[in-house]
Amino acid sequence: MTDREIALPPGWNPSDAGAKAPLSGEETADILFQLLLDVVRQQYPQVADVLAGDSVAKDGKVSDFSPELLSRVFQVHGIWFQLLAIVEQHAAMRLRRLIERERGPDAVQGTFANLISEAARLGVGAPELSDKLASMRIRPVITAHPTEAKRVTVLEKHRRIYRLLVDLEQTRWTERERASLIDQLRDEIELLWMTGELRLEKPSVDQEVAWGLHFFHETLFEGVPELLKKLDRALHQFYPGDTFALTPVFQFGSWIGGDRDGNPFVTNTVTRRALTENALASMRHYEQRILILQQRMSITERALPPPEAFRAVLARTLAEIGDGEAIAHRNPGEPYRQFLSCMLRKLRAAIANTEQGNWNKTAASYSNADELIADLSVLEEALTAGGSGELASRLIRPLRWTVEVFRFRTVRLDLRENSTRLTETLQSLWKATSGQERDPPKPDSEEWKAWIIAELARPRQGDRELNLSPEAQETLGMFKLAQDPREEFDREAFGSFILSMTRSAADILGAYLVAKEAGLFRDAAGVEACTLPIVPLFETITDLRAAPGIMRELLSVPVVRRSARGLGGLQEVMIGYSDSNKDGGFLSSNWELAKAQNRLTKVGSESGIGIAFFHGRGGSVSRGGSPTAQAIAAQPAGSIRGRFRVTEQGEVVSFKYANRGTAAYQMEVLATGVFQHALMSEREHALTPSAEFDEAMEALSGASHAAYAGLIGHPGLLAYFQAASPLEEISLLNIGSRPARRFGARSLSDLRAIPWVFAWAQNRHVITGWYGVGSGIASFLDVRKERGAALLQRMFKESRLFRLVIGEVEKTMCLVDLDIAREYAGLVTDEEAREGVFSLIEAEFKLTRDMVLRVSQDGEIAERFPRYRSLLQHRLPTINKVSREQVELLRGFRACPTELEKEAYKSNLLLSINCIASGLGATG
Structure with a gap:
């Protein structure tokens, strides 16, 4: 394979793999590459030659291959990209361990030890630290956005390969044992090679729920208590003698099964099933953990006499459980094991009730997670009082933390719908209740808003039968699911209701009105406060600019203020990175997001209701996917204050959470980033507002937006984009249950941001991460000359x-290849559109390169990122070949007059999309 910088050792043989230990990252890559080569060579020698860089690969053409061989070429390149990603994650983990061994845990950036040691050095007092911890709430939210091109069965194989690499680096193995590990690696690679890369059918929402829960079973149920343990250890190390009460600061949310925005397959029945599966996932995990504890806690009362208080609780529990005598007889003289047996019996009864949808509240069953937490606390306190505090802290406390974090729900499920659908529900409600024959007032009218406010002030009529449309009944039913989850699910089973496409205060108040009709207000009259957080989502540039005014108006409404105070004194606002980028370009989007946060923070301060932000980020740079620590550190001072929600989408979820070591580090980086911002942001000079810098950013953003708007507004752009990219063909990939468009229209405005970014990346234009930046800087320098450059x-x-x-921007520009982009442009039959659009892109790219280098004063693009450049050097030559093949596949596929003939191209075309996505490391 010609793009590999890692040379294979001369005469290397898999049986020699254990000769050097521990293995370096390059040696690990060599082993995986040779194993893949051996696996492929057995069945397809020509494909192996292409992988090795021999034979036909020398001239970069495989066009003469049969469709079967071509599909195998795409598959083997895709697998190698996946194996490289595993090696890189493993190497990064090893580097962090090496630093910790040689310099201590506080030397590793992004760790609690590093942050807490810095806080102690700067003189941050324990009371301030404790206050910040008490208010800290971090919640990554896993979404079902269709950007994960890998199947769960593939992710499981990746996980096993990663674990084998961890085993292989150990120095204790004999040569025989190492050879056995290599054999196991080869088996996993061979199974990966024989596993279909493409989903044959679109996943159902139920399958997406299972995909999301997969990561909890693999890494997160164990990872979060380990995270809290690291925090606890760092606090005790650097603040000895001080006491800190750790709360569940780190939890997870989810949209899977609750996100209706543009997804007709998410129904109330589906949401209810998702809630059940979420609950069962956590409860079954606790069952396994308690079973292990029961087997281990063979402590006799003679060895450790339990406190009298514990004896009383045990006696009462044995009496209530139903077969307490049998439990006591089975484990005589072992009170702790008896208590754990009772806990296990009650938990299994709760699991059975949840499976049957029959929440039977009896003493023989846990009716909620609080009861299980209470029992674990009893056990922990008894062991501590008996003199085994260390045993309690190592065995019982982590499980208590786990239950406190995940409860009987695993995640907090958000509900989401767009303002168009919600308005239609309100219009149906208006027709059913107003007693008027005329049409409802227009949604943007003062009459409409006045009707909503009046209805919010009117006492609720109870659960009344209304003649609503089927769609309105479904929306109302969605809110009713959250009416009282404690009756059927965990009290924290739901997170909030997200209103996408929020355009006005009336839109948000309308959500309150539907919630009221569903019985979600605290008081019987339904006029005091809503129990479900209502969260507006501001997505486009126009929406972000309007957000401060909308929220100022909203927070002046008494029912909203009462609701916010009842939910912790905060009003959450979600901001969208994807659509603002699609709407205004990369630079303008980032600036408008920063401005909106600053202004909204001020609105919250003035109103007495703090604003907390929910960041709607994606995986690619174009959708806010910047490095976690850097992205958080660049947020406006005072805009986080320990409260941070962020979406984790598609391939980002598998990248961050598929492997235990990587998951632990990613969670710690996120948590320390938020904690550090809360502690330090208002003390740091780098985040001190600067009128001079703000003025410059405003000018840069305006000129950049104008250039981007010129491209988006080009009359031939839609035709160009559809022809010069696999936009329409991406929809054939079965990578998500949700359609690519919200309402089925055929325009740029209704196209979702994910396929927008995905397709521009596939055709190597990648305009979503750089276009307009050059024009913005050039315009600024035209006016301010050398003073502006300085x-x-x-x-x-x-x-x-x-x-x-x-x-x-620099990293994104490294992915652009104008020669390949021009080949994609050749698919556009309209010459005027082709030349008009491509010439704009070509000129802007060259301008952006020149302007960025003038600002950075580097010699070449991304000079400051040698590791990133090295990573691309391993990938781009192969991606380039696959891109050129994709152009020909698109041409052939589109030229076929019948669907039957298209099938000959379809599989390879989709494999090429998968392969490029794997190589780039992101889809949308």
């Missing part, structure tokens, strides 16, 4: 936001 160079050094933007 200012931008200073901003590059001193402004975290500006430096982050420029850095991510």
Whole structure:
């Protein structure tokens, strides 16, 4: 394979793999590459030659291959990209361990030890630290956005390969044992090779729920208590003698099964099933853990006499459980094991009730997670009082933390719908209740808003029969699911209701009204406060600019203020990175997001209701997927305050959470980033507001937006985009249950941001991560000349936001290949559209390159990111070949007059999309 910089050892043989230990990252890659080569060579020698860089691969053409061989070429390249990603994760983990061994845990960036040691050095007092911890709430939210091109069965094989690499680096193995590990690696690679890369059918929402829960079973149920243990250890190390009460600061949310926005397959029945599966996942995990504890806790009362208080609780529990005598007889003289047996019996009864949908509240069954937490606390306190505090802290406390975090729900499920559908529900409600024959007032009218406010003030009529449309009944039913989850599910089973496409305060108040009709207000009259958080989502540039005014108006409404105070004194606002980028371009999007956060934070301060932000990020740079620590550090000072929600989408979930070591580090990086921002942001010079910098960003953003708008508004752009990219063909990939468009229209405005980004990446234009930046800088310099250049160079050094933007632009530009982009452009039959659009892109790319280098004062693009450049050097030559093959496949596929003939191209075309996505490391 010609793009590999890692050379295979001369005469290397799999049986020699254990000769050197521990293995370096390069040696690990060599082993996996040779094993893959051996596996492929057995069945397809020609494909192996292509992988090795021999034979036909020398001229970069495989067009003469049969469709079967071509599919295997795409597959083997895709597998190698996946194996490289595993090696890189493993190497990064090893590097962090090496630093910790040699310099201590506080030397590893992004860890609690590093942060807490820095806080102690700066003189941050224990009371302040404790206050910040008490208010800290971090919640990554796993979404079902269709950006994961890998099947769960493939992810499971990746996990086993990663674990084998961890085993292989150990120095204790004999040569025979190492050879056995290599054989196991080869088996997994062979199974990966024989596993279908493409889903034959679109996944159902139920399958997406199972996909999301897969990561909890693999890494997260164990990872979160380990995270809290690291925090606890760091606090005790650097603040000895001080006491800190750890709360469940880190939890997970989910949209899978609750996100209706544009997905007709998410129904109330599906949501109820998702809630059940979420509950069962956590409860079954606790069952396994308690079973292990029961087997281990063979402590006799003679060896450790239990406290009298524990004896009383045990006696009462044995009496209530139903067969307490049998339990006591089976484990005589072992009170702790008896208590755990009772706990196990009660938990299994709760699991059975949940499976049957029969929440039978008896003493023989846990009716909620609080009861299980209470029993674990009893056990922990008894062991501690008896003199085995260390045993309690190592065996019982982590499980208590786990239950406190995941409860009987695993995740907090958000409900989401767009304002168009919600307005239609309200219009149906208006027709059913107003007693008027005329049509409802227009949604943007004062009459409409006045009707909503009046209805919110009117006492609720109870559960009344209304003649609503089927769609309105479904929406109302969605809210009713959250009416009282404690009756059937965990009290924290739901997170919030997200209203996408929020355009006005009336939109948000309308959500309150539907919630009221569903019985979600605290008081019987339904006029005091809503129990379900209502969260507006501002997505486009226009929406972000309007958000402060909308929220100022909203927070002046008494029912909203009472609801916010009842839910912790905060009003959450979600901001969208994807659609704002699609709407205004990369630079403008980042600046408008920063401005919106600053202004909304001020609105919250002025109203007395704090604003907390929910960041709607994606995996790619274009959708806010910047490095976690840097992205958080660049947020406006005071905008986080320990409250941070962020979406984790598609391939980001598998990248972060598929492997235990990586998952532990990613969670810690997120948690420390939020904690550090809460502690330090208002003390840091780098985040101190600068009128000079803000003025410059406003000018850069305006010019950049204008250039981007010129491209988006080009009359031939839609035709160009559809022809010069696999936009329509991406929809044939069965990578998500949700359609690519919200309402089925055929325009750029209704196209979702994910396929927008996905397709521009596939055709190597990648305009979503850089277009307009060059024009923005050039316009600024045209006006301010050398003085402006000096200012931008200073901003590059001193402004975290500006430096982050420029850095991510540079990384994105490394993915652009104008020669390949021109080949995709050749698919556009309209010459005027082709030349008009491509010439704009070509000129802007060259301008952006020149302007970015003038700002960074580097010699070449991404010079500051040698590791990133090295990573691409391993990938781009192969991606380039696959891209060129994809162009020909698109041409052939589209030229076929019948669906039957298209089938000959379809599989390879989709495999090429998968392969490029694997190589780039992201889809949308």
